[in-house]
Amino acid sequence: MKDYTKIIEALGKEKVKENEPMKLHTNMKVGGPADLFIEVKTNEELKKAVLGAIKEKIPYTIIGNGANVLVSDQGIAGLVILNESSQIRFISDEIVEADSGVDLSALIKLTREKDLAGMEREVKVPGTVGGAVYMNAGDTGKKEFFGDLVESVEIIDKEGNAKTLSNEECEFAYRSSRFQKSGEVIVKAKLKLQKTDPKFIEEKTRNILERKINHPAGATVGSTFKNPDYDGAGRLIEACGLKNKKIGGAKISEKHANFIINEGNAKAVDVKALIDLMKKSVKEKFGIDLQEEVRYIGRW
Numbered sequence: 001m002k003d004y005t006k007i008i009e010a011l012g013k014e015k016v017k018e019n020e021p022m023k024l025h026t027n028m029k030v031g032g033p034a035d036l037f038i039e040v041k042t043n044e045e046l047k048k049a050v051l052g053a054i055k056e057k058i059p060y061t062i063i064g065n066g067a068n069v070l071v072s073d074q075g076i077a078g079l080v081i082l083n084e085s086s087q088i089r090f091i092s093d094e095i096v097e098a099d100s101g102v103d104l105s106a107l108i109k110l111t112r113e114k115d116l117a118g119m120e121r122e123v124k125v126p127g128t129v130g131g132a133v134y135m136n137a138g139d140t141g142k143k144e145f146f147g148d149l150v151e152s153v154e155i156i157d158k159e160g161n162a163k164t165l166s167n168e169e170c171e172f173a174y175r176s177s178r179f180q181k182s183g184e185v186i187v188k189a190k191l192k193l194q195k196t197d198p199k200f201i202e203e204k205t206r207n208i209l210e211r212k213i214n215h216p217a218g219a220t221v222g223s224t225f226k227n228p229d230y231d232g233a234g235r236l237i238e239a240c241g242l243k244n245k246k247i248g249g250a251k252i253s254e255k256h257a258n259f260i261i262n263e264g265n266a267k268a269v270d271v272k273a274l275i276d277l278m279k280k281s282v283k284e285k286f287g288i289d290l291q292e293e294v295r296y297i298g299r300w
């Protein structure tokens with residue numbers, strides 16, 4: 001293993017944990033140890049950790065709520081930065097700037113109190129602003145995504161330079177953004193919301209909650225796959241007879257076949273084996289290549 005003495009000293013011995021089990025920090029509750037692990041509470045701490053890792057040539061991975069990641073049982077090399085930066089600033093009547101570690105539920109609550117519409121699309125989407133930018137998370141049913149709200153994003157590039165990107169530069173598409181290729185760190189995002197009648201927000205929120213009422217709860221990443229054009233991944237997997245299929249401690253939900261649930265003692269390899277089975281079965285029966293929405297992290 002690499003010598004991490006310098007980065008541990010730079011970030012503070014009391015703050016950096018070694019061999020931290022990632023299953024404690026992911027919604028799927030699987031994943032082996034991160035070599036090094038730090039929780040950051042502010043943008044300054046986030047930047048310090050990223051720049052320190054770049055300087056020492058140590059790989060780094062940012063995690064928000066860990067709601068969309070499948071971490072390998074072999075763990076993650078280098079430094080994992082759990083991002084809990086939490087500042088929210090209202091810049092004008094309809095423009096809000098949020099740190100990337102802000103929890104979506106906090107932003108939903110605060111903007112709703114100000115009668116600002118837009119964030120309803122993230123109702124019941126567990127995650128942070130950084131995760132929502134990276135994944136372009138949102139409401140697939142209504143095709144309303146986080147990227148539609150973004151005015152600009154402040155980032156740190158792989159060389160450690162701070163930059164501001166416009167909406168177009170973020171290359172938002174269905175569950176996709178430039179960050180999935182670039183490896184840049186999202187520091188904060190400026191969002192444009194819309195002052196509205198509070199009844200409109202209430203109504204939209206109620207509709208989303210009604211639609212999501214049957215979504216399974218528990219240790220999961222939510223939708224495993226993106227929906228292919230003109231069809232639902234869940235419908236295709238269900239038609240292959242895979243609802244309730246179990247491998248090890250992981251199971252395809254009986255409520256929604258695009259959801260895999262960790263029943264308590266699943267390993268990442270169990271989840272991955274189910275994912276491979278779902279892909280193979282759908283390809284054989286329908287000739288469709290399902291694409292993962294879940295992100296693989298660590299030593300796969």
Ligand SMILES: Cc1cc2nc3c(=O)[nH]c(=O)nc-3n(C[C@H](O)[C@H](O)[C@H](O)COP(=O)(O)OP(=O)(O)OC[C@H]3O[C@@H](n4cnc5c(N)ncnc54)[C@H](O)[C@@H]3O)c2cc1C
Pocket residue numbers: 027061062063064065066067068069083100101124125126127128129130131132133134135136137138139140179184185186187216217220221222223295
């Ligand atoms: C029960 C359940 C329901 C869900 N429903 C939905 C839904 O309706 N719609 C939807 O879109 N998604 C849904 N998801 C998926 C998930 O909530 C979203 O993808 C969310 O955006 C993940 O945010 P996060 O902070 O947890 O990101 P994480 O899972 O921590 O990270 C996801 C990816 O983003 C990267 N990342 C995170 N923060 C940063 C940053 N600051 N800079 C650079 N990279 C970063 C990570 O490295 C990782 O590759 C659901 C998940 C669950 C568990």
